[in-house]
Amino acid sequence: xxxxxxxxxxxxxxxxxxxxxxxxxxxxxxxxxxxxxxxxxxxxxxxxxxxxxxxxxxxxxxxxxxxxxxxxxxxxxxxxxxxxxxxxxxxxxxxxxxxxxxxxxxxxxxxxxxxxxxxxxxxxxxxxxxxxxxxxxxxxxxxxxxxxxxxxxxxxxxxxxxxxxxxxxxxxxxxxxxxxxxxxxxxxxxxxxxxxxxxxxxxxxxxxxxxxxxxxxxxxxxxxxxxxxxxxxxxxxxxxxxxxxxxxxxxxxxxxxxxxxxxxxxxxxxxxxxxxxxxxxxxxxxxxxxxxxxxxxxxxxxxxxxxxxxxxxxxxxxxxxxxx
Numbered sequence: 001x002x003x004x005x006x007x008x009x010x011x012x013x014x015x016x017x018x019x020x021x022x023x024x025x026x027x028x029x030x031x032x033x034x035x036x037x038x039x040x041x042x043x044x045x046x047x048x049x050x051x052x053x054x055x056x057x058x059x060x061x062x063x064x065x066x067x068x069x070x071x072x073x074x075x076x077x078x079x080x081x082x083x084x085x086x087x088x089x090x091x092x093x094x095x096x097x098x099x100x101x102x103x104x105x106x107x108x109x110x111x112x113x114x115x116x117x118x119x120x121x122x123x124x125x126x127x128x129x130x131x132x133x134x135x136x137x138x139x140x141x142x143x144x145x146x147x148x149x150x151x152x153x154x155x156x157x158x159x160x161x162x163x164x165x166x167x168x169x170x171x172x173x174x175x176x177x178x179x180x181x182x183x184x185x186x187x188x189x190x191x192x193x194x195x196x197x198x199x200x201x202x203x204x205x206x207x208x209x210x211x212x213x214x215x216x217x218x219x220x221x222x223x224x225x226x227x228x229x230x231x232x233x234x235x236x237x238x239x240x241x242x243x244x245x246x247x248x249x250x251x252x253x254x255x256x257x258x259x260x261x262x263x264x265x266x267x268x269x270x271x272x273x274x275x276x277x278x279x280x281x282x283x284x285x286x287x288x289x290x291x292x293x294x295x296x297x298x299x300x301x302x303x304x305x306x307x308x309x310x311x312x313x314x315x316x317x318x319x320x321x322x323x324x
Contacts, residue, residue, distance in 0.1 A: 026089075026264035033064040035091045036255075039078025041071045041187040044159075045206040045291070049125055049253045050094045052285060053276040060272045071187060074160040074323075076103055076110060079256075083117035087260035089269060092121065096206075097254035097301065099164040101308035105316040106162035107323050114256075115309070120301030121255035122270045124277045127207040127291040128226035128250040129168050131239060132219040134198050142223050142242035145202070146178045156180040157191040157200035162321055165191075165204045167312055168225060168249035170319045172204070175244045195219060206251035207290035225249040232290055252294070252308075254301050266298055 036054065038046045050067045058065040070078035075095055085091035100114050112118075131142065137154075139145040148154070158166035161184040173180065180202055185191040188205050195203040196218045203210070204225070213219040214233070223239040224230055225248055239247045255273055257266060274295045276282060283293050296304065316322075 026262045029089050029265050029268070030061050030063045032090060033066055034061065034089070035066045035068050036094050037078045037082050037091060038067060038069050039071060039075035039081075039093065039095050040069065041189055042069050043189040043209065044187060045127060045208040045251050046095050046253050048208055048289075049277070049286070049291070052282050053124075053273065056276040056279055056282065057272055060275060074103065074106075074163055075099055076107070076112075079103075079114065079118070080110075080112045082256065083112040083114070083258060085258050087258040087262075089257065089261055089265035091258070092269065093118065093256045094124075094253065095256070096164055096251045097123065097256070097305055098250075098252045098308045098312070100256075101305050102162060102164060102167060102312045102316065104309060105313040106321055109324065115302075115305070117259050118256040119259050119261060119266065120296075120298040120305065121257050121266055122273050122298065123252060123254040123294050123296040123301050123304065124273065125208075125253045125286060125291045126250055126294045127289075128224050128230075128248075129165060129204045130207050130210045130214065130221055130233075131172070131223040131225065132195065132203050132205075132210060132214060132221050134195055134201050135217065135220050136198060137201050137220065139222065140220070141237075142176060142239060142244070145222060146176050149178045149180055154180040154202050155183045155200040156202040156204075157195050158182050158184050159188040159191050159205060160184055160186060162316070162323055164249065164251060164312075165206070167315050167319070167321075169202075169204050170321075171249070171315055172239065172244065172247065174318070175247065192219075204249075208251070208286070211290045230290065232288075252304070253291075254296075254304075256301075270298055 036050050038050050054065045082093040139148045194200045214221045221236050225239050
């Protein structure tokens with residue numbers, strides 16, 4: 001099919017009008033409140049970070065910033081909501097980017113494609129997973145826990161089937177020779193509560209949400225899933241030091257927007273989120289809880305996502321984990 005001159009000029013004018021409309025929308029942004037969707041229950045790592053930066057974001061943008069918890073389906077319910085939202089910068093997703101990268105491998109059917117339907121805005125923070133046990137568990141090191149797991153029944157609490165802490169537990173089990181039974185929950189808060197209560201004995205979870213329970217003595221810390229030790233937890237060795245060389249896992253909180261969100265708005269979001277998370281007050285507060293501020297461009301976050309997707313796909317395949 002060919003276009004005559006009049007049709008071509010009309011089509012070009014229409015495209016120019018749409019482009020100018022997008023530029024104008026970006027110039028006037030934000031003109032109303034911004035919603036940060038956290039796809040997990042309140043109290044987890046993503047929720048803590050979202051609420052820590054919502055006020056400085058609001059002040060910088062001159063609009064209300066609303067944190068909206070939309071838990072369900074291991075974070076996929078809230079992620080799908082953002083993927084299908086209008087690409088205008090008023091609805092964004094703050095989640096564990098690594099966990100989101102796992103979903104395409106774990107779920108046989110997803111109502112959205114994270115790579116196709118979402119675009120990166122920035123990474124915000126990283127906190128390693130902590131390997132903890134109920135204080136009654138007679139093990140003070142990973143080696144002792146592995147030995148105990150071969151003679152006693154141990155229940156391993158997971159924030160959700162197919163979540164990053166679950167796959168970290170699977171990877172650790174395979175690498176160390178441990179044996180435990182996985183008990184799935186609908187979020188990290190519930191998994192922590194049952195381990196504190198003794199219904200489950202072993203847990204791996206993000207440091208940000210778990211450390212307060214270690215500090216209070218309600219959970220016993222056996223190892224940190226970071227390449228180097230952390231002064232915040234004293235002389236507790238890394239998991240890599242305890243017979244699992246190279247072991248590293250954790251939660252990576254980042255921000256994504258619907259695909260199609262104008263570049264100018266994404267760049268503004270990137271600048272403001274980074275400024276908020278890097279502010280002295282927020283950075284100090286998170287550091288005291290074991291979270292390290294890590295920021296990226298949107299493109300860098302997408303590259304990270306692609307690498308995590310490939311990395312965990314291999315673990316999922318080996319473990320044979322599939323969900324409908």
